[in-house]
Amino acid sequence: MGIRxxxxxxKALQSPRLYEVLAQxxxxxxxxxxxxxxxxxxxxxxxxxHADVLKHLVLIAALRHLIQKPAPLMAVDTxxxxxxxxxxxxxxxTSGEAQDGIFKLVAAAAGGLADxxxxxxxxxEVVGSFNRAGQPRVYPGSPFVIQRLLRAEARDKxxxxxxxxTDSKALAAHVAQLEAGRQVSVxxxxxxxxxxxxxxxxxxxxxxLIDPSYExxxxxxxxxxxxxxxxxxxxxxxxxxxxxxxxxxxxxxLPRRLKTLANQAGxxxxxxxxxxxxxxxxxxxxxxxxAPHRPGLTASGVFMINPPHTLKAALAAALPQLLQVLGRGxxxxxxxxxxx
Ligand SMILES: C[S@@+](CC[C@H](N)C(=O)[O-])C[C@H]1O[C@@H](n2cnc3c(N)ncnc32)[C@H](O)[C@@H]1O
Numbered sequence: 001m002g003i004r005x006x007x008x009x010x011k012a013l014q015s016p017r018l019y020e021v022l023a024q025x026x027x028x029x030x031x032x033x034x035x036x037x038x039x040x041x042x043x044x045x046x047x048x049x050h051a052d053v054l055k056h057l058v059l060i061a062a063l064r065h066l067i068q069k070p071a072p073l074m075a076v077d078t079x080x081x082x083x084x085x086x087x088x089x090x091x092x093x094t095s096g097e098a099q100d101g102i103f104k105l106v107a108a109a110a111g112g113l114a115d116x117x118x119x120x121x122x123x124x125e126v127v128g129s130f131n132r133a134g135q136p137r138v139y140p141g142s143p144f145v146i147q148r149l150l151r152a153e154a155r156d157k158x159x160x161x162x163x164x165x166t167d168s169k170a171l172a173a174h175v176a177q178l179e180a181g182r183q184v185s186v187x188x189x190x191x192x193x194x195x196x197x198x199x200x201x202x203x204x205x206x207x208x209l210i211d212p213s214y215e216x217x218x219x220x221x222x223x224x225x226x227x228x229x230x231x232x233x234x235x236x237x238x239x240x241x242x243x244x245x246x247x248x249x250x251x252x253x254l255p256r257r258l259k260t261l262a263n264q265a266g267x268x269x270x271x272x273x274x275x276x277x278x279x280x281x282x283x284x285x286x287x288x289x290x291a292p293h294r295p296g297l298t299a300s301g302v303f304m305i306n307p308p309h310t311l312k313a314a315l316a317a318a319l320p321q322l323l324q325v326l327g328r329g330x331x332x333x334x335x336x337x338x339x340x
Contacts, residue, residue, distance in 0.1 A: 041213035042167065047085035048098030048127075048139040050326050051300040053105060054274045055242045056145050057123040057318060058302045058311070059209060062238060063149045064122065065308035066207055072155045074201040075146045076208045078191025078226075080160040082167040083143040083174040087136055097296065098139065100276060100326065102127060106136055108325040117317035142209055143171065147184055158184045159198060161191035192226045199233035206237040214243065220250035224257045227305065231265045238306045245273060245299035258303045259339060268340035270307040272315050274322055275299030277332030298331060312338050 046052065066073055085091075087098050109116060109124055116124070126148055130138045140148065143160050150156035160175065162168040168188040175186050187194060195208065210226060212219040223241055230239060243254050255271055262269040276298055304311065319334040327333075 041215045042091065042164070043081035043141065043213070044085050044089065044091035045095040046097050046297075047092055047141065048087055048102035048136070049095075049297070050097075050101045050274060050276045050322075051242065051244070051297060052139070052141075053101045053123070053322065053326070054272065054300060055211065055240075055302055056126075056140075056142065057119055057322070058272060058304070058315065059142060059145060059240060060123050060126055060149065061119040061314045061318075062240060062304065062308055062311055063146065063207060065310050066205070066238065067149060067151055067154070067156070069205070070154060071205055072157070072203045073150070074157045074159065074198070074203045074206045075150065076159045076161075076191075076195060076198055076206065077142050077146060077211070078161050078195055078209065079211045079213065080143045080162040080171055080186070080191075081141045081211075082162075082170040083141050083160075084130070085139045085141060087139050092139075095296075100328070102136060102139060104325055105322075113321065113325065117314070117321050119314040119318040120321055123318075142211060143175065143184070144178075146207075146209070147175075147178060147180060150183065152180075152183060156183065157203070159194075160184065160186045161189050161194050162186070163188060163190060192222050195226060195230060196233065199230055199237065201234065201237075204236075206234060208237055208239045209242075210239065211242045214251075217248075217250055220254050223254060224261060227258060227261055231261065231267065231305070235265060235267065236306060238304065238308070241303045243301055243303070244297055245275065245301055246297065255301060255303050258305070262305045262340055265305075266340070267305050268307065268338065270304045270312055270315070270338045271301060271336070272319060273299065273301040273333075273335045274319065274326070275331055275333050276323075276326045277328045278330040279328050298328075307338075312336065 092098055105124060126145060127136060127140060129148065130140050146158055150158055160171060162171045172186045175184050178184065210223055212223065227239055230237060241258060244251055259269060278298065315336055319336055323332060323334045
């Protein structure tokens with residue numbers, strides 16, 4: 001894979017806010033799990049992990065289809081994070097999560113992953129477009145992924161919401177550096193609540209990414225309530241939800257609830273899961289953060305209501321390859337189901 005890079009001197013690469021200020025501030029531990037106290041979640045610890053790979057691959061494949069129509073699109077990222085992350089920064093290196101995600105994929109692509117599926121190749125190309133050739137040093141979060149695909153000429157819009165005091169400032173600073181003008185807006189507001197005022201969009205076409213940190217149990221019920229409300233306001237929007245697959249009843253329940261919601265609304269849905277399984281092999285002392293008993297998330301899912309009709313076939317080709325490269329041991333697997 002040819003990894004390109006942000007132009008030399010690009011402000012995003014020089015930003016003290018992204019690469020230095022975050023590292024200087026008091027950081028919570030990266031292994032707080034998915035239900036630590038509110039706002040201890042920082043996506044920088046997880047950027048480029050297997051869950052980001054799944055989510056961003058699906059996001060890109062869906063957007064690619066949506067931007068084929070000339071009519072403008074509104075994209076909303078209700079839980080945006082900081083926007084872009086350094087993979088060689090303190091946080092990413094501490095957790096080492098990208099090692100089991102984007103780094104493995106890039107190595108596989110460079111080492112001759114035979115015939116990557118178009119959606120996988122496209123994902124690698126988008127991540128690569130933020131990096132110079134070789135090992136990626138920067139990982140684009142969903143705001144930068146989406147913005148990279150949106151069309152200025154079609155007047156597509158991107159609405160970003162992030163509540164974390166530090167990450168919302170970082171996000172605003174990173175977005176300012178894109179110089180995207182009125183195409184992108186950032187607000188430090190509750191994404192679940194703020195979505196209401198945006199639906200239905202004037203464009204009458206929307207992709208909504210709902211990607212909470214699930215720090216608190218109520219996030220699960222908020223996701224389904226948000227979907228239910230959004231479908232009432234704008235039934236033809238495309239809604240993409242990410243969720244962790246962890247041994248908690250709320251996490252198991254969420255995809256079931258979303259299926260019920262979509263079926264009741266008479267809308268098609270697509271559900272993809274990827275589990276990289278347990279870490280069987282001995283830890284590599286050379287890898288940063290490769291601790292022997294690092295618990296970490298091993299599986300996650302994405303649920304999309306009103307997916308583009310091309311998405312299922314795209315994922316059917318890409319998911320087995322993701323598993324082939326990222327799968328580790330006991331419990332690994334992938335699944336794709338659809339309905340409606
Ligand atoms: C999983 S991260 C987002 C990652 C990002 N979507 C990506 O793919 O790059 C979830 C983010 O939601 C933020 N957050 C938590 N509750 C929120 C809320 N009610 N509204 C908006 N953002 C929230 C957290 O601070 C965290 O940065």
